Amino acid sequence: MSPSLQSAPSAPESAADLPATGIDRSCRWPLLGLYPGAAFWLALSAVVYLVASMSFHAPALFADYAWLSYGRMAPVANHLLLYGFCIPAGWAAALWILARLGRTPLAQPALVILGAKAWNLGILVGTIGLLAGDASGFEHFEFPLYAGWLLLLASVLVGVSGLNTIRCRAVPELHPAQWFAGLSLLWFPWIYATAMGLLQLWPVRGMAQGAVHGWALAQLQVVLLALFGIAVGFYFFPVLKQKALPSRHLALFALITLILCGPWTGVPLQAPVPAWMTAISRVMSVCLLMPMLAVLLNLRSLCPVGSAPGMEPSRCLRFGIRAWVLWTVLVVVLNSTALWKTAALTLVQPALFQWLVQGFGTMVLLGAIYLILPRIAGASLPFPALARIHFWLASIGLVLVVVPLLVGGFQQGTRLADARIPFVDVAAGTLMPIRVASMGQLLLILGHLLLPVNVLVLVLRLVRAQIRQVIDEPGGVPAASEGPA
Amino acid sequence: MKHAGMLFLTGFVALSASWAGFILVPQLQIGRASLGMVTGGSDLYPQPRPGLAAQGAQVYRANGCYHCHSRQVRQEGAAMDVILASAGTNQAQVLSAFKLLDLSLADNPLVGLPRDLLVDVDKSRADFAQKTLEDAGAKAMIRIRATGSDIKRGWGQRGSVARDYLQDQPILLGWQRLGPDLANIGVRQPDPVWHLKHLYAPDKVVERSSMPPYRFLFEKRKIRQTPSPDALVLEGDLAPEPGFEIVPTGEAKALVAYLLSLKTDVPLFEAPFSAPAPAAVPVASATNATPVP
Numbered sequence: 001m002s003p004s005l006q007s008a009p010s011a012p013e014s015a016a017d018l019p020a021t022g023i024d025r026s027c028r029w030p031l032l033g034l035y036p037g038a039a040f041w042l043a044l045s046a047v048v049y050l051v052a053s054m055s056f057h058a059p060a061l062f063a064d065y066a067w068l069s070y071g072r073m074a075p076v077a078n079h080l081l082l083y084g085f086c087i088p089a090g091w092a093a094a095l096w097i098l099a100r101l102g103r104t105p106l107a108q109p110a111l112v113i114l115g116a117k118a119w120n121l122g123i124l125v126g127t128i129g130l131l132a133g134d135a136s137g138f139e140h141f142e143f144p145l146y147a148g149w150l151l152l153l154a155s156v157l158v159g160v161s162g163l164n165t166i167r168c169r170a171v172p173e174l175h176p177a178q179w180f181a182g183l184s185l186l187w188f189p190w191i192y193a194t195a196m197g198l199l200q201l202w203p204v205r206g207m208a209q210g211a212v213h214g215w216a217l218a219q220l221q222v223v224l225l226a227l228f229g230i231a232v233g234f235y236f237f238p239v240l241k242q243k244a245l246p247s248r249h250l251a252l253f254a255l256i257t258l259i260l261c262g263p264w265t266g267v268p269l270q271a272p273v274p275a276w277m278t279a280i281s282r283v284m285s286v287c288l289l290m291p292m293l294a295v296l297l298n299l300r301s302l303c304p305v306g307s308a309p310g311m312e313p314s315r316c317l318r319f320g321i322r323a324w325v326l327w328t329v330l331v332v333v334l335n336s337t338a339l340w341k342t343a344a345l346t347l348v349q350p351a352l353f354q355w356l357v358q359g360f361g362t363m364v365l366l367g368a369i370y371l372i373l374p375r376i377a378g379a380s381l382p383f384p385a386l387a388r389i390h391f392w393l394a395s396i397g398l399v400l401v402v403v404p405l406l407v408g409g410f411q412q413g414t415r416l417a418d419a420r421i422p423f424v425d426v427a428a429g430t431l432m433p434i435r436v437a438s439m440g441q442l443l444l445i446l447g448h449l450l451l452p453v454n455v456l457v458l459v460l461r462l463v464r465a466q467i468r469q470v471i472d473e474p475g476g477v478p479a480a481s482e483g484p485a
Numbered sequence: 486m487k488h489a490g491m492l493f494l495t496g497f498v499a500l501s502a503s504w505a506g507f508i509l510v511p512q513l514q515i516g517r518a519s520l521g522m523v524t525g526g527s528d529l530y531p532q533p534r535p536g537l538a539a540q541g542a543q544v545y546r547a548n549g550c551y552h553c554h555s556r557q558v559r560q561e562g563a564a565m566d567v568i569l570a571s572a573g574t575n576q577a578q579v580l581s582a583f584k585l586l587d588l589s590l591a592d593n594p595l596v597g598l599p600r601d602l603l604v605d606v607d608k609s610r611a612d613f614a615q616k617t618l619e620d621a622g623a624k625a626m627i628r629i630r631a632t633g634s635d636i637k638r639g640w641g642q643r644g645s646v647a648r649d650y651l652q653d654q655p656i657l658l659g660w661q662r663l664g665p666d667l668a669n670i671g672v673r674q675p676d677p678v679w680h681l682k683h684l685y686a687p688d689k690v691v692e693r694s695s696m697p698p699y700r701f702l703f704e705k706r707k708i709r710q711t712p713s714p715d716a717l718v719l720e721g722d723l724a725p726e727p728g729f730e731i732v733p734t735g736e737a738k739a740l741v742a743y744l745l746s747l748k749t750d751v752p753l754f755e756a757p758f759s760a761p762a763p764a765a766v767p768v769a770s771a772t773n774a775t776p777v778p
Contacts, residue, residue: 059696063697070552137655139552204516209654214507225590256499259500260499263504266507268660272650310515347663430663
């Protein structure tokens with residue numbers, strides 16, 4: 001990281017009462033409780049996606065192993081990506097942003113460390129549950145109850161620390177990035193408790209389950225990921241550009257339209273639910289244009305460019321925000337035309353999911369990780385070149401995954417609509433896009449494997465430095481950091 | 486928004502609004518729905534799945550079958566046909582009714598009954614035709630057909646409606662069609678042996694099938710004194726070596742029972758359709774809303 005970036009008076013961080021290093025130190029171990037797990041689950045999810053897609057290369061490959069079959073591998077991959085990586089990485093970014101902008105050390109860091117442990121245990125238990133056939137049967141909310149309790153507990157622990165950090169802030173006025181970060185901590189427990197309660201614990205009847213599921217899906221993918229992503233964008237774009245965020249009003253407009261419209265967008269348009277629900281869902285999906293345009297207008301003049309050291313992660317941020325814009329445009333086009341009929345129940349659905357979760361959520365949070373890690377560690381990344389390679393592999397891989405699925409999905413939809421084409425031909429037509437996507441998945445694996453390398457080496461170095469300090473000056477408080485490598 | 490209190494109030498209001506709209510209201514509207522009467526009959530619908538099929542639903546869930554198969558038939562609209570069942574006694578009046586309806590039929594329209602008079606018309610024209618013909622003393626009925634590519638593929642006679650899922654937990658709607666829709670697989674393929682064989686070796690049963698085999702639902706075991714009556718009859722390279730047999734496990738049998746129970750082939754008030762061919766001696770329907778099965 002360049003020293004100029006850390007010391008320069010950047011808009012949200014200027015005139016800090018508490019030195020940023022002290023705040024960063026308070027975040028170090030809590031965030032390093034969340035990040036290694038997230039990095040590991042992300043790499044594992046990429047591998048599991050490839051294993052899942054093997055069923056389309058050689059259908060009989062896993063015929064004798066239930067746990068390796070597509071129906072169990074696919075949800076594992078989705079959950080490791082969404083719950084394993086995106087949510088803890090999002091919380092880590094949110095906590096750090098709250099502490100930095102509030103100019104206060106992270107409150108109750110022990111709760112976050114405990115929460116990270118509970119969360120990772122929950123992911124592990126849930127994954128084993130999925131492999132053992134305990135899936136709940138609701139896409140993207142498939143973790144069994146016994147894993148859900150752990151996730152819920154972890155989210156409350158992390159949330160308490162975050163909300164207390166807001167309460168203890170030294171700056172009375174909240175920065176827009178704090179709005180999004182603060183709400184992102186509040187969001188998950190509510191939606192997950194609702195989904196767990198009404199889908200598994202006390203299930204509602206019949207298609208009312210579909211309504212609950214659609215609501216929870218939209219909250220998780222459309223709202224929560226956007227809260228994370230916009231918080232990161234509103235914090236880092238001004239910091240990297242060393243300018244203030246142009247408009248608080250636009251930011252407020254984006255927040256309110258996002259949380260008011262986003263939750264209503266999850267009902268699948270072909271689903272057998274009352275027509276008013278699909279109608280509202282379509283209208284609200286088109287309304288997603290509002291938060292997207294507001295964020296775009298706000299960040300327009302702040303797009304960080306340049307290849308100065310320390311600026312490279314901004315590539316991930318730029319890619320992520322652009323992916324979100326593109327995703328919104330796609331969703332608006334699908335919902336405002338008859339194209340949704342073609343897209344329903346086809347590969348377009350996983351393509352949109354991948355583009356939103358990997359293109360927007362994962363990319364923005366990767367950028368945040370690569371920007372936050374050197375700051376909380378007080379040392380530069382062990383292998384900055386790997387971070388650069390990670391971005392290129394991940395972005396090219398992702399495009400190779402999403403474009404074939406999208407094109408193949410529209411072709412599949414067009415063929416499904418023509419009853420003269422036998423279904424075996426329609427199904428056979430989906431194989432090639434999935435196989436091409438496997439090539440992109442290979443690149444994603446290579447890329448995502450680089451993150452744990454950086455994170456683990458950094459953690460090892462920090463642990464070693466800490467031990468050395470304890471040995472050198474017994475009883476003394478460990479110093480802030482070791483110098484940049 | 487300077488204050489944290491205001492921020493969380495906004496978040497709370499937004500969450501509560503969508504919670505009320507998309508969780509509470511659907512719960513009141515469809516979560517409390519009662520079983521419906523099958524149109525033209527006295528059966529309640531849907532019936533709970535029998536025990537083995539209910540277990541099979543859990544096998545379907547555990548193995549993530551819903552990741553490739555949907556369980557929802559899409560319907561685009563409805564088309565109506567008007568059928569002349571009998572001409573009654575006053576044939577001259579019926580023929581003048583034909584003129585009124587602007588029907589020009591080449592041959593004598595009153596022989597070979599019942600016959601289709603109007604095909605693929607909208608509801609108002611069908612209603613008008615039926616009323617005109619019945620005023621003339623003839624007996625006419627309206628046949629309702631669901632339309633759409635799913636219906637044409639034979640995946641169902643009508644679109645799926647919320648009531649179809651009342652007995653299901655979880656509902657297992659599916660979000661993709663990498664495999665065919667299964668809402669009516671029990672109607673399309675009622676043979677349990679076919680299903681077992683298809684699960685064991687899909688590409689041997691359906692040519693060019695891309696479905697992976699589910700051999701882990703079967704057990705290969707040594708034949709004891711007598712072969713098991715459940716053992717699959719397999720030929721060619723699928724057949725186990727002599728002295729062995731392939732027997733479906735309890736899970737496979739339950740899954741097949743579930744697949745056979747997947748049927749939405751009854752007309753409902755909210756999803757009407759008429760049987761594809763008119764009965765030999767059709768009875769005129771009392772009202773247009775009630776199709777004759």
